[in-house]
Amino acid sequence: MSDVTRRTFLRRTGLIGGGLLAAPVLGACGGGSSGGGPAVKSGAVTINFWTHDPGYVKTFTESAKRLTDAPNGAFDYTLKVTQADSEALVTRMISQGAAGTGTPEMIGIVISVFPRVMTAGIGKQLLLDLDGVVAPVKDDLLRTAPYTIDGKLYALESDTCLSVLYYREDEFKKNGIPEDVATWEELAEIGARLHKKTGQSLGTVATGDNTSITNAFLQLLLQRGGGYFDQGGNLVLDSPEAVEVLDFMAKGVASGFLLALPDPYGAPNTAALKNGKLISTVMPNWYNVYGLQANVPEQKGRWRIRNLPRFAGGGHLASALGGTGFAVLKDKPATAAATELLKQTYLTREGQLLRFQQGGFLPTLKSLYQDKEFLGTEDAYLGGQRLFDVYTPASQDSPTFYQHPQLNVLIEALGGPMLETLQGKKKAADAIKEAVAAFNSKKAN
Numbered sequence: 001m002s003d004v005t006r007r008t009f010l011r012r013t014g015l016i017g018g019g020l021l022a023a024p025v026l027g028a029c030g031g032g033s034s035g036g037g038p039a040v041k042s043g044a045v046t047i048n049f050w051t052h053d054p055g056y057v058k059t060f061t062e063s064a065k066r067l068t069d070a071p072n073g074a075f076d077y078t079l080k081v082t083q084a085d086s087e088a089l090v091t092r093m094i095s096q097g098a099a100g101t102g103t104p105e106m107i108g109i110v111i112s113v114f115p116r117v118m119t120a121g122i123g124k125q126l127l128l129d130l131d132g133v134v135a136p137v138k139d140d141l142l143r144t145a146p147y148t149i150d151g152k153l154y155a156l157e158s159d160t161c162l163s164v165l166y167y168r169e170d171e172f173k174k175n176g177i178p179e180d181v182a183t184w185e186e187l188a189e190i191g192a193r194l195h196k197k198t199g200q201s202l203g204t205v206a207t208g209d210n211t212s213i214t215n216a217f218l219q220l221l222l223q224r225g226g227g228y229f230d231q232g233g234n235l236v237l238d239s240p241e242a243v244e245v246l247d248f249m250a251k252g253v254a255s256g257f258l259l260a261l262p263d264p265y266g267a268p269n270t271a272a273l274k275n276g277k278l279i280s281t282v283m284p285n286w287y288n289v290y291g292l293q294a295n296v297p298e299q300k301g302r303w304r305i306r307n308l309p310r311f312a313g314g315g316h317l318a319s320a321l322g323g324t325g326f327a328v329l330k331d332k333p334a335t336a337a338a339t340e341l342l343k344q345t346y347l348t349r350e351g352q353l354l355r356f357q358q359g360g361f362l363p364t365l366k367s368l369y370q371d372k373e374f375l376g377t378e379d380a381y382l383g384g385q386r387l388f389d390v391y392t393p394a395s396q397d398s399p400t401f402y403q404h405p406q407l408n409v410l411i412e413a414l415g416g417p418m419l420e421t422l423q424g425k426k427k428a429a430d431a432i433k434e435a436v437a438a439f440n441s442k443k444a445n
Helices: 006-012 054-069 084-100 123-126 131-140 167-173 186-198 208-225 240-255 269-275 287-293 336-346 349-359 367-371 388-396 407-423 428-442
Strands: 043-051 076-084 104-112 162-168 204-206 259-261 279-284 303-306 324-328
Touching: 043 054, 043 084, 043 336, 054 076, 054 186, 054 349, 076 336, 084 123, 104 240, 104 336, 131 269, 131 336, 162 167, 162 287, 186 240, 204 208, 204 240, 208 240, 240 407, 240 428, 259 269, 279 287, 303 324, 324 336, 336 349, 349 367, 367 388, 407 428
Parallel strands: 043 076, 043 104, 204 259
Antiparallel strands: 104 324, 162 279, 162 303
């Protein structure tokens, strides 16, 4: 996956960039079928596979080969890959679904794009309800909430996307910063003193587009125990936790503890990493490959990860950001074959190990965080650190993120007031109330 540029990857995953496009409403006859025909129960089968990331192409191609070569395998798989921006693929899927032809058998839907299929019954009409598929491992499965519509699961998460603290071990030692600082509040005090002394920072906030601005906030908000919506779809942003986190970020920018950047993944961030101005940052597990190894390979061996400091007021040990859910289109001749491919790749130990080895995707089955083969994994870039010494406890105390069909409306409402707060122009409490009022107004319209 190293051939994917940082910015291309992040745009494809919806972590930077604009809002969601409007979707055509499916007619009563719109469905997942493409050409019709009898269901394929065995033998040769072609899976039209749509994804934004070559890492998934590599993983599913290898998995399909293994299933084809298995002595008792029912299907002889051929993957026909279409690779493009996730939002564009979902737009095309919805359009083709409305036309009743040309949909894929399987599609990867980025977490920030999934609200598109939550509207107008689109997901229910096009996608296979996976509740029966996951039933044997339901209690072992992580991160199902973001891909659930009306209590039914329609996609399987590809990565737990656990957020951890990346830090330069050499710089922490040089500046006498303990590696086990217990709370964010304590780290903020250390960071303010460090910035005054050396000009260095221990984290970032985004000041560019609304998605980037709110993503940095969301990571910490979820860790603190807050969120955007609850399980019932009710807006819960107007909370003491949200005000606390936004105020914490604003004070961090003012003190220099946090570095304000227009794009937390772009050239200014890379420059800050290269010149040693940024020596710590909160990011998901995938940042190791896409953020650090891709941009500062010369710093191999200097970086480490640890679990996040806790907020003094409570919350979780970990957080998460990003993700991609893989869904199967229903009522197609190859639906059963696609379902089996997804099941074997995502719901078995062998498939989860393959995903980790091929693409670095963390397990989405809780039990595998105790598996010896995963536990023994060491990372050369991180100085030979045993990754699951950090990821295992994080997986046990990570927050739940609930989706909403109008998530993009909230992001647009929240970005502006948040930016003004980070710039010292608005109080955190006022920003949150303004965002809630704007969301309710736009939602009503």
